[in-house]
């Protein structure tokens with residue numbers, strides 16, 4: 275399996291506090307990976323680095339078959355290269371309809387003039403409808419995103435992510451605020467997505483991670499503590515100590 | 521919610537999707553027709569020529585307010601510099617008007633001489649006439665194209681466009697946002713106006729340009745007719761500008777710029793180059809503002825650097841806020857309503873208000889009233905006058921005393937929204 279994203283030896287400090295400490299991480303073309311770790315372990319910061327929001331002090335981040343370095347690229351360039359991100363707090367455009375939110379996310383030319391001239395054709399509208407169906411928001415297509423419940427917003431954001439057709443999906447705590455049935459649906463969606471692309475899921479809920487049934491990376495104090503199957507990492511002494519002990 | 525089908529409806533023409541556009545254009549057309557029929561120049565004379573000019577100028581204000589609404593109400597950039605672009609448009613057109621008229625006068629007076637005047641003599645004569653007030657008698661370099669109407673009209677678009685492009689590129693690239701960006705735009709405006717105040721700026725310092733109401737070569741045509749021409753041109757520009765803005769905000773571009781206003785970080789992660797979008801909107805609106813100014817100043821007759829001072833741009837923001845930002849007709853209503861009211865109050869026509877020992881003279885107190893209205897609108901009616909349309913259409917947002925809507929943070933309950 276070829277590597278899609280490679281992070282090596284990355285460190286970041288905020289005012290002298292080392293949030294990420296010599297972190298290395300790899301993920302393949304079509305792989306599902308769960309990232310777990312206690313609060314403040316650096317999971318979100320790791321995503322910030324990959325998506326260009328935070329610049330690391332040292333280390334390398336390379337992406338794609340040509341191993342392009344992401345470190346000098348803007349957030350929008352990185353997104354255009356096929357890295358999509360779902361935030362911890364659902365962030366959708368509340369003042370606009372579900373359909374508009376999805377339409378904006380559809381994979382199209384992002385240049386301002388191309389956007390100015392863009393008029394959706396039937397295929398685009400069908401794609402939006404299809405996505406809305408997938409995330410269970412068909413009936414809410416014309417409602418403002420701000421009217422949705424917390425869980426529905428999570429869904430909408432996942433739908434927007436899928437609409438971007440990314441090659442690498444970074445998903446930060448997707449199941450927060452969802453019911454059990456919705457969580458199951460989310461696992462199915464993520465597993466389905468991971469058949470054709472790389473998916474990194476950050477999640478605290480162990481049941482959710484178990485259902486994902488994939489390789490797990492445990493982060494602690496900005497570095498990888500353990501990696502392997504869920505059973506393997508939960509047997510690890512250090513992991514038990516970090517999660518239960520102190 | 522029962523009539524929602526799975527697939528989105530097919531796209532209909534712009535005016536059908538947004539009936540407000542059609543309503544607006546109809547009202548504008550009727551207004552233009554009405555004023556024409558009542559004017560001295562082409563109608564029964566019930567409206568004086570000076571009032572026709574006031575109305576024409578108001579239409580120009582409405583156009584620049586549209587630009588302000590686009591950049592602030594839709595894209596979230598509180599620019600305090602758009603009246604500077606407005607003024608630059610006025611200067612660009614004013615230079616030709618003043619040059620050409622002076623040239624005709626000078627040519628006439630020299631024609632009486634025995635020897636036919638040389639080109640140099642004419643040029644010197646014009647320069648002395650125009651720049652005598654600032655103690656100069658030569659053309660500054662900025663007047664290089666003043667002899668040509670097409671070139672000065674091109675300058676109406678190019679000069680503010682370039683200024684906005686360069687300024688915007690520098691500001692947006694370093695990700696200056698919010699209050700800091702507003703301060704930066706205000707600093708630009710202040711610098712420009714202070715520069716123009718200097719006598720050696722080449723634009724006659726604090727004298728500005730005057731006599732702009734007189735069109736060169738058309739001395740025989742009465743102002744009552746000229747005022748109507750400009751009134752029509754302003755109405756046309758406003759109509760076209762409105763259609764253009766409505767087209768711009770109705771599609772995906774509008775979606776993206778509103779998204780930038782609400783959460784620009786998120787837009788970046790969708791892959792949109794936020795800075796590029798801001799730059800396009802900033803530059804485009806600067807050009808619209810400049811065109812409005814180019815139509816305004818020939819009706820005002822005079823332009824001077826005080827018109828470019830930051831306060832003018834602040835007034836512009838106040839108009840848009842009072843009218844209701846984030847909706848195009850709101851901007852037009854705000855600019856029209858407030859600027860006409862302002863003309864009335866400051867023109868000395870409004871009767872004094874006597875409150876016991878206090879005698880309120882509106883000429884002085886109007887600004888206070890305007891300031892209070894601005895505060896009141898911001899606090900109690902953030903949707904502005906345009907919000908009345910929502911009231912009539914029964915679109916209600918639940919009052920949650922500023923708290924997030926709905927059961928979870930940020931969620932608006934269906935039942936509340938449908939009330």
Ligand SMILES: Nc1ncnc2c1ncn2[C@@H]1O[C@H](COP(=O)(O)OP(=O)(O)OP(=O)(O)O)[C@@H](O)[C@H]1O
Pocket residue numbers: 288289293311312313314315316317318319320362
């Ligand atoms: N911009 C920042 N400035 C200062 N400190 C920061 C910044 N971003 C993150 N941190 C710090 O870095 C550490 C890691 O934060 P991060 O958000 O990555 O944790 P996390 O693993 O996502 O935690 P959680 O599970 O609570 O979401 C925290 O201690 C946090 O306070």
Ligand SMILES: [Mg+2]
Pocket residue numbers: 317318319362446
């Ligand atoms: Mg986090």
